Amino acid sequence: MLTLHKTTALDTDYLETLGFVWHTDSDETSYISDELVVISEAEAEAYYEAANELYDMYIEAAEHVVENDLFHEIGIPFNLVDVIKESWESDVHWHLYGRFDLAGGLDGKPIKLLEFNADTPTALFETAIIQWAILKKNNLEEESQFNALYEALVDNFKRLVTLDEDVSTFEERYDGWSFLFTSIKGNSEEENTVKLLQHIATEAGFETEFAYIDDIEFSDEDGIVYNDKSYELWFKLIPWEDIALEESDLAMLLTNIIKNQKAIIFNPAYTLLFQSKGLLKILWDLYPNHPLLLEAAFEPLDNQKQVKKPIFGREGGNVSILDKDANTIESIEGDYENHKMVYQAYTELATDTQGLSYQAGVFYAYEACGLGFRKGGKILDNMSKFVGHLVK
Amino acid sequence: MKYLNKLSTMATATGLGALLATGVTGCTSNDQQQQEQAQAKGAFIIIEESAPGKYKIKDEFPADETRIVLKKLDGTEKVLTKPELDALIKEEAAKIDDGTSNLTKENPQVSQGMGLGETIMASMAGAMLGAWIGNKLFGNQNYQNNRKAGYKSPSTYSKSQKSFNKPRKSSSSKRSGFFGSKKSSSGSRSSYGG
Numbered sequence: 001m002l003t004l005h006k007t008t009a010l011d012t013d014y015l016e017t018l019g020f021v022w023h024t025d026s027d028e029t030s031y032i033s034d035e036l037v038v039i040s041e042a043e044a045e046a047y048y049e050a051a052n053e054l055y056d057m058y059i060e061a062a063e064h065v066v067e068n069d070l071f072h073e074i075g076i077p078f079n080l081v082d083v084i085k086e087s088w089e090s091d092v093h094w095h096l097y098g099r100f101d102l103a104g105g106l107d108g109k110p111i112k113l114l115e116f117n118a119d120t121p122t123a124l125f126e127t128a129i130i131q132w133a134i135l136k137k138n139n140l141e142e143e144s145q146f147n148a149l150y151e152a153l154v155d156n157f158k159r160l161v162t163l164d165e166d167v168s169t170f171e172e173r174y175d176g177w178s179f180l181f182t183s184i185k186g187n188s189e190e191e192n193t194v195k196l197l198q199h200i201a202t203e204a205g206f207e208t209e210f211a212y213i214d215d216i217e218f219s220d221e222d223g224i225v226y227n228d229k230s231y232e233l234w235f236k237l238i239p240w241e242d243i244a245l246e247e248s249d250l251a252m253l254l255t256n257i258i259k260n261q262k263a264i265i266f267n268p269a270y271t272l273l274f275q276s277k278g279l280l281k282i283l284w285d286l287y288p289n290h291p292l293l294l295e296a297a298f299e300p301l302d303n304q305k306q307v308k309k310p311i312f313g314r315e316g317g318n319v320s321i322l323d324k325d326a327n328t329i330e331s332i333e334g335d336y337e338n339h340k341m342v343y344q345a346y347t348e349l350a351t352d353t354q355g356l357s358y359q360a361g362v363f364y365a366y367e368a369c370g371l372g373f374r375k376g377g378k379i380l381d382n383m384s385k386f387v388g389h390l391v392k
Numbered sequence: 393m394k395y396l397n398k399l400s401t402m403a404t405a406t407g408l409g410a411l412l413a414t415g416v417t418g419c420t421s422n423d424q425q426q427q428e429q430a431q432a433k434g435a436f437i438i439i440e441e442s443a444p445g446k447y448k449i450k451d452e453f454p455a456d457e458t459r460i461v462l463k464k465l466d467g468t469e470k471v472l473t474k475p476e477l478d479a480l481i482k483e484e485a486a487k488i489d490d491g492t493s494n495l496t497k498e499n500p501q502v503s504q505g506m507g508l509g510e511t512i513m514a515s516m517a518g519a520m521l522g523a524w525i526g527n528k529l530f531g532n533q534n535y536q537n538n539r540k541a542g543y544k545s546p547s548t549y550s551k552s553q554k555s556f557n558k559p560r561k562s563s564s565s566k567r568s569g570f571f572g573s574k575k576s577s578s579g580s581r582s583s584y585g586g
Contacts, residue, residue, distance in 0.1 A: 022581050022582075025581070026581075031581075120584040121584075122582045122584055184571050185572075187581075187582055189581050189582040190582045190584065193582070213570055213571045213572075214568065214569050214570060214571055214572035215568065216568060216570075217566035217567065217568040218566065218567050218568065218570070219566040219567065222566060225566060237582075237584065238571065239584060242571075246571070247570045247571060249567065249570075250567075250570045253567060314583050314584060315583045382581060382583060
């Protein structure tokens with residue numbers, strides 16, 4: 001049973017002033033838990049080490065996919081293969097940030113990788129800002145938190161220019177390149193997550209601007225243009241697979257823009273390799289029985305409880321828990337039933353006294369840099385709650 | 393461990409304090425302009441009737457607008473009109489839904505060619521024309537395997553793939569309006585985070 005620390009919640013007016021407007025779910029309950037998960041320093045350290053090790057393994061697995069042309073196996077849309085290869089070849093396509101979803105890590109249970117949200121991770125605002133503000137409000141300032149996400153992002157934005165661990169040469173090497181930040185119109189969580197990233201990039205020293213995707217012009221020759229100005233750097237909180245499937249012309253244009261070196265796009269196209277749950281199977285092939293991994297395959301696993309999930313599903317859509325005879329015990333509906341499926345060995349999530357399950361999210365920006373939790377049913381969906389933490 | 397910080401040092405070291413005072417929405421420009429959705433670029437496709445009622449893709453290359461030429465068994469040629477194309481795609485979408493399309497069957501008998509709607513959907517242009525049913529198809533493993541069957545020869549397929557991936561030098565016109573009609577499904581919460 002995990003340990004929770006009760007706090008006084010942040011009031012919604014304050015959250016609104018921060019731009020954190022998605023504080024209340026559609027059923028009128030608060031999205032932010034008023035409790036914090038209490039962890040030890042050793043547990044925080046273990047999350048940190050695990051995410052760093054997993055990232056190295058993801059690099060190896062992606063290299064394996066590129067070398068052996070396994071794009072199709074892991075469900076990558078054909079019209080992104082070129083841009084993925086192109087982005088994989090050069091360091092300028094720097095991975096800005098991602099979030100590992102992990103089971104375990106509490107109460108002596110082993111940490112196990114569930115998946116890696118490498119392309120368009122949210123929960124950034126909650127992890128970097130909100131859980132920190134909760135501590136402040138509750139006079140817990142002197143406590144530590146595994147949360148340097150904000151400053152890690154400042155540094156990693158600088159690395160887009162220095163391409164090195166050392167960020168001290170940023171000012172000298174930054175040549176005024178303009179950075180455009182983009183989301184799709186109509187979703188305030190996405191828009192304000194992007195605006196937070198823009199804020200951090202501005203602090204790092206970039207010249208920045210925000211635009212909705214449908215107001216931006218794209219061309220092979222002029223690159224990415226907004227209000228008659230070209231942008232050399234572009235961050236989009238729009239999944240690559242949505243670009244591939246819903247706007248295939250845009251996929252083609254972005255491929256050409258990258259090949260013609262007109263702009264650099266974040267997160268890079270190769271992060272879709274990490275994002276594909278098909279990579280879980282590749283990881284198991286390369287690192288069988290690795291302590292951080294759960295067995296994964298493209299067909300049902302023999303004789304064990306398992307989770308079936310679509311390669312590019314989100315928010316638990318079409319995820320099912322199967323018993324050892326592959327009968328469905330529990331499932332969530334969604335739009336991904338036609339997707340290729342991955343079968344991953346089941347692992348128990350930590351639970352509280354109400355039986356709610358807790359999953360850790362460890363952010364990675366050059367190295368592991370922040371921790372937050374989500375709680376919900378056995379399959380975490382879009383109604384799951386964010387839970388901050390406290391290191392004691 | 394580098395990133396286990398005392399909060400007091402963090403607030404002074406970064407602009408987080410300033411952010412908490414002003415929020416992220418206070419300082420950004422609000423310059424939005426609606427733009428008309430530009431016309432999609434397309435493909436020029438030649439489809440050949442290989443047996444009565446069976447078709448294969450003979451050639452395919454990128455073009456500014458989509459045009460599909462049909463060469464029939466009797467040697468006549470015909471350009472498919474937009475309403476004809478729309479009807480074929482709609483019909484094929486219904487077949488995909490009820491599972492009778494060869495595109496989504498596991499090992500369809502397609503050595504003679506596929507139906508006209510199926511052949512069009514197997515082409516690159518099909519992927520663009522039918523973007524609205526794209527999710528049904530691209531998520532489908534059989535579709536990926538069967539697309540190749542729509543081509544007259546394996547080299548037509550790989551040539552088509554190549555020419556679509558080539559940087560296009562000809563056009564300097566800009567395109568915009570992507571995702572312009574996308575509706576946000578669930579209000580203010582994002583579904584991207586996983």
